[in-house]
Amino acid sequence: MKKLLLTAGIAILATACKEKIPVxxxxxxxxxxxxxxxxxIMPQAYYFLKSNSADLLLQVKVKEGDAVNRDQVLAVLGTPSQLTQSDILHRQVALAGSNAEDGSATLNELKERIEQARQKYEADNLNAARYTDLAKDKAVAEKDAEQTRLEAANSLHTYRSLQQQYLAQKNALADKLLQTREQLAANNQVREGKVLKSPVDGSVFKVYLKEGELAPLNDPVMMIGxxxxxxxxLLVDERDISKIKTGQKVYFETDVYAGKQFAAxxxxxxxxxxxxxxxxxxxAAVLDSNAFYPxxxxxxxxxIRENIRAxxxxxxxxxxxxxxxxxxxxEWRKTHITTHTKSGEWVEITGxxxxxxxxxKKE
Known part of the structure; x- marks a missing residue:
């Protein structure tokens, strides 16, 4: 690193008449x-999205300059078969969830059968009670009354059996949903780091690879910020770091805006x-509002020091x-002095x- 000393004004050199030397x-x-x-120069907040293993870049869902939302999927890595398996598991979870809902077709069919069984039982039970009363009055034979009571009992058994079947089916569908979710979770764990999501609401600054290219381990796939x-x-030489303090001004140039100076x-x-x-x-925080390029x-x-007299x-x-x-x-005498800051043209004197x-100036 090099240290710059900027001075105001121009030295005026005089020439001694007698000795003909510059003074x-x-x-x-x-x-x-x-x-x-x-x-x-970088965004104030930025993130490099990387793969946790060497994988093919299967999908890039955004392009440079796109605005993205937090947790939005930006890229997918892996093999085509892994991607297909993941899609299948997602569909299985969706289907299992739909079947496990109270209003699913499977459960609705059982509900209709239960309602029909309930109505039949109530009708058979009412008929059995009527025949039992008639049998007491000898209006019908006891054998007929017994038959109606048997039909009512069978209807009740069918009704309760369908209720138990409904609960069993509901539990089975819930278990199926849980199993598919566990399979999807296991698959997601294996694929963790292969589905790259945005960590923030921001923008895509750079996409480093194209679909089908190999993403090396820990190499960036894209930059979000x-x-x-x-x-x-900035990098400051170790010999100068003791002079650096927060709050100091910085003037900088970048080739993107050649010849123009900015502040930070x-x-x-x-x-x-x-x-x-x-x-x-x-x-250093950039103070200018130009559209810089990361x-x-x-x-x-x-x-370090500005507008001081020395x-x-x-x-x-x-x-x-x-x-x-x-x-x-x-006379001219060689005298030792104490210096501070030096540059190509000027030296600051402290003693x-x-x-x-x-x-x-003698040779």
Missing amino acids: YTVQQRTLNEAVYASGE LPGKFKLE TINKIIPVLQKESRSFQVE QSSVEANII LMIPADYLLKGDSVYLQQGK GLHAGDIIA
Whole structure:
């Protein structure tokens, strides 16, 4: 990473008449100190949907730019036979659920038979009671009365038998529904990670694969996020991370909008060193409302100090070991100084020089 020092104003170099060497009068100047960082611009909230195993991408149900709802199925992975089996199980569950409802055709048929049996029993029971009374009065033979009572008993048995049959059938249909649901749940567990659903109400930013392509393990299939707001994911060199604080301004550029500068604010510092790059990741909320493109590369300056007054000298006046030739009376003496921020053209001085001192650039 490189550190940028932005200064306001242009140095005026004078030439000593006698010694014919360039000299410079030390003075205060306005400067902005910044730390360079690079990275990507991303949605403020985003998710990579991945497969939990290497599988074929069977179905892609959305395209880039589509608005999606939470838990909406976006893609299906696996083999065609697995997809067919899943469809069959879903249909079986739907059918079993329909059969188990109180108003299903199977149960309604039994209800009608039960109602007919109830009516027949009530009629037979009434007839048996009438014949029994007539037999007491010797109006009919006892044998006929006994026959009507037997018919009433048979009707009652049929009525109760149909009621028990109804309960048994209802329980059997409920068990069938439970079994199919368990089979579907087991299938879903096996296929967990193969049916990709949206975790949020948002938009599809990127679809990385096409139907029929192999989705490698843990590789993203698509990126989902919340539209409208963006953030920067930046890498800061480990030597500069101590200077970074939340709330600092960030000015950045992206090739998508070449030559245009945008603003952001540091809002998160992830305190874990990335060993490969020897850098830390920081995040910054983008303040502009432009339509940015996720994963576009950015280059940024994180402002450490802004519009401050400091003693400055041209960098080419500084000697090795942080010293300069300082005019003392009529002589030039090599004097050690203390520096702070350096860039290609300017050096900030924190000790050893004062405003108005004159220094020379000698070979």
